[in-house]
Amino acid sequence: MAGDPGYPRFDDPGSRQRFLKRALAAGGTLLVGGAVAVGVPRLAASAQSPEQDAAIFNFALLLEQVQSALYAEASESAQLDGELLEFARVAAAHEREHVAYLQEALGDDASAAPATDFGDATTDSEAFATAAAGLEDLAVSAYNGQAANLTPAGLRAAATVISVDARHAAWIRAIAGRPPATQAVDSSLSRTEVEERLAQTGFVQEG
DSSP states (O other): OTTOTTSOOTTSHHHHHHHHHHHHOOSSOOEETTEEOTTOOOSSSOOOOHHHHHHHHHHHHHHHHHHHHHHHHHHHSSOOOHHHHHHHHHHHHHHHHHHHHHHHHHGGGSOOOOOBOOGGGGTSHHHHHHHHHHHHHHHHHHHHHHGGGSOHHHHHHHHHHHHHHHHHHHHHHHHTTSOSOOSSSOOOOOHHHHHHHHHHHTOBOOO
16 A cells, blocks of 8 residues: 555665564564574464564575575676576676665574585586576475465565566576476475475585
């Protein structure tokens, strides 16, 4: 509703960050060092709360950080060209903003970016397209899997990010000559399933 302070202009990064901060505003401990701290609910079906919003957004931050790192490295590799390079550059800018959005809202509780190793996924066109599509699909499924656990305010904040990730997924598929939308309904994944699939990529390094 126009003029309602609860409905910010989401084309304004500052407005989005203020809105997400309000969504996360509450007492209690958030996430520290990427681990769930005392008092923070696990990311399972449970009562919605600002604390749980924070846990979910810290988990989402990890996915956005990995995507950001992939696109930044691919953009700088000088091995991509044409629309694939354009995609990498545009998506890199978007993902940097997603990361900044979540970090600003989470403040000192935001998890540090992980070490990454993308192998040939940032230098080989086919490997890059496969990696990008896989990470974007994983992000969409992760957000979908946590949607019911977010407060209404947290869900509205998440929607401004996940809708762009979904467009990225369709764009990279189109570039690679794959159907942009393979099914009528997107799947959802639990945190455990997302973590397992992310680990299978080998992109995130331990330690």
